[in-house]
Amino acid sequence: MSILIAPSILAADFANLQKEVEMLNKSQADYIHVDIMDGVFVPNISFGIPVTEAIHKHAKKPLDVHLMIVNPDSYLEAFRNAGAEIISVHYEACSHLHRSIQAIHNLGAKAGVAINPHTAIDLLGEIIADIDLVCVMSVNPGFGGQKFIENTYSKVSKLKDLILKKGSSAKIEIDGGVNLDNAPKLIQAGADLLVAGSFVFNSDDPQATIASLKQF
């Protein structure tokens, strides 16, 4: 199967959000990645439920919602109602991760677990069979436009091995600093879905950039 691409709306022009979503509708993007930051789990605040709803109102692609927030359980239903197809919570933000995953599934959404760069793949051993996606952070979450962390390749290989060993159907998503240099190596290591924010939206032709990421 060819690589899936999820442009991150965080890098879009927020003053022209409808236009940006319509551009993504016309592109080869598979998902729209929606970054939610609370200023507590990460040192930045992005936007929340009403803006997610507004994106969903115009989107023809499913929303992949990445919750970089503490206490995500309190907001799962609101983000599902706002149009999330995939909801990812952070491993580091959930004391009862299994319960959070169950809650996402009970809402009829796909459940993802995001892991920070320092979080070991082995920690997912007991949850990998229950989830639909692992979002491997290839930057420290909180900001777009950061430099890709090279250690990600080996984490993706380890994760691929774990998924095969446990018979899991979880997809591997990579989030942060993705570009045309690292995309082929990430795909080779086992990535299924690439998030790209600044690389897409800061380019002269975002639709062509999305198409170029899908070539591998």
Ligand code: DX5
């Ligand atoms: C980082 C976010 C990413 C970010 C990616 O905290 O989770 O999704 O928007 O942006 P780029 O591709 O610019 O690193």
Ligand code: ZN
């Ligand atoms: Zn993200």
